Amino acid sequence: MRTKSILLVGVGGQGTILASKLLTIGLMESGCDVKMSEIHGMSQRGGSVSSHIRYGADVQSPVIERGGADLLVAFEKMEALRWLEYLRPEGQVVVNDARINPMPVVSGDAEYPARILEELTARADTAVVDAFTAATALGSPKVSNIVLLGTIVQRLGLDGVDWDRIISDNVNPAFAALNQNALARGRTLVK
């Protein structure tokens, strides 16, 4: 089995770390070798963040090369474009239609680009989802990250994994059902 690469990107505070943690546990339980790499350290909110996840029979590097990602999942739409150079030309993008203004936009020094989704769709096999609306309808926008995890599970066809149990093992029991629903909802948002 060729090693596959999934890149989760977003903005600090969007919950990419929990989503990638649950995903890597699921991949391990499905019998794969798994490696994951994150760069963290500055606890400030607002910076660009990424989680590299690689799985297969025998994974070497935990870091995805430029041009190496099979699936790019962006929790914020401009981040999809920032990291698009990491995608294989035949790779897929799932992009959350969410906008978080970076500091140069907040301060008025730059404009938030208008045609990001158009550019993404033109350049790669892109599915646009609205995780915020889906999560809010379920009860909390905070589970947007698990909605997006659901899209990954669907895209990768990871059906044989007991995601509900992995969620209940790893999140606050009070929110387990909400997160399980969010994952199920996410699976319906992409093919």
Add this chain to the structure above:
Amino acid sequence: MKVLMTGNEAVARGAYEAGVRFASAYPGTPSTEILENVAKYKEEIKAEWGPNEKVAVEACIGASIAGVRTLCAMKHVGVNVAADPLFTFAYAGVNGGMVLITADEPGQHSSQNEQDNRHYARAAKIPMFEPANSQECLDMLSAAYELSEAFDTPVLLRMTTRVCHSKSIVTCGGRAEREARPYEKNPQKNLMVPAHAKIRRVFVEQRTERLTGYAEKNPFNLIEPGGSTGVIASGMCYHYAKELLGDRATYLKLGFTHPLPTGLLDAFCRQVEQVYVIEENDPYLEQWVRACGHSCHGKDLFPPHGEMTTDVLRNAILDAQLPAPSYDRSLVVPRPPTLCAGCPHRGVFYELGRRDLVVSGDIGCYSLGFAPPYRAMDTLVCMGGAFSIGHGMQRAFDLTGSDKRVVSILGDSTFFHTGINSLIEVLYNNSRTICIILDNRITGMTGHQENPGTGKLACGEPAAQMDIAAIVRAMGAAHVEEIDPNDLKSVGAALDAAMERDGPSVIITRWPCVLKRLDAAEQAQFGAPFRGRCKVDAESCVGCKLCLRGGCPALSINKEARRAEIDAAQCVGCGVCAQLCPKKAIWKEETV
């Protein structure tokens, strides 16, 4: 039991399994989570935050001499702070095994330099391991303790960011509980006056010779047969190389990298046609290969800085890169980290930035004070250096007739780290640099570790809470002012009063980090902070953008309406923006 672990978690697990009893560390990326995870084994291991790396190492030295296995962890630059005790303890050797972990940062993701701490093993004449993945972190740590006690030496375990922060699958074992080794008074070994140290100096050379023999037989140094191309690599570089070259290459994979196994190298070089030495930072292995009389490719092909990730190697070895989509990169706006909405540093940097000052900075979230819109920091070198560097600048300006005023600024954890020594320098020499301590009640940037000012220990138990103002006064500072950093008038007044003085002034801003979980006592002490929301009155706002000078990420200008807007999801009601508004169009609503 198979578990996905980061390298840092696996090191902590390794410490548990190896029977470690005492651990000390100072937080620093990418090493921080090592001690945080060791602290989870609180029944078995006493885990402590040391106020800095030097005292953390010293505590571990003491515990080793007293007979227990100890672990000390720090980021690469922390070893500079800890080097003094380390170099001499290398002579004394251990009783209980001691491992020092250095977490290096190729790529400088969160560091001020990219130094290669493998040189420390050679300089201090101690053995070194370099794990490539989480399983090796666990396994090598166990081996390191055996080695430490067998060879009477502290051991260096060198990790890098990608080893520390990458997860891979680890098979865990149980804990090997160990009796403490008996303590026996032995000044010839443990008391390093010259007469004793000269004898230990000879011992160190003999030990290195014995360790060289050990390196040849160490199971972590091995030849992995494959194609005719030879690759010599240690740590994560081995995985990067194998990702690219797979079975096309034969690998000399080095896990024990000081002293190095010359015999194994000779055997390897006879098997392969050409040799690539793949390593991050300095040509540590390459120089050894060349010194042994072998030719190789190394820094002639690979960059001397940054990470040797697969794409870097692909470019250097194969002169190729993977195809990737092309797109309009002008659509990507930079997203730098920012001070949070409600960060108590914001008001201080606003007031500093609007004055004609030279600002000597330090390491913490507040390093971002250099960035727009504040542009309120001129220098930053090392932990705790702000006050002494600021003193030196002020002294030089004064000596040369310049009328520049220097303000020096650091945080609470940095104050306890080595900033306290820096302040002694200022006060003793009667410097007029203005010293600001940003006391946000936590070690912020590394993710909220306790420190001597927070009143809690590493595992959360209560501790003596050191009062920074009382300490500073006891050090002899005549002018000490404690202020609320969110009150711009008092920040400005404290700065202006200090600028009028010819001698030392210390300003302490006391307000918790907005991300800190406050206990009941802190909630009461700070009057239930972070519960308001600021609102903009659209009628009075004239869209002048003066409020943006506070640099709050919750605040922006709606271009169509030409009015300021506040993101209710981010705003915690610190009220700094309201003080910046000349039209009093921003007001605070208490939410609870």
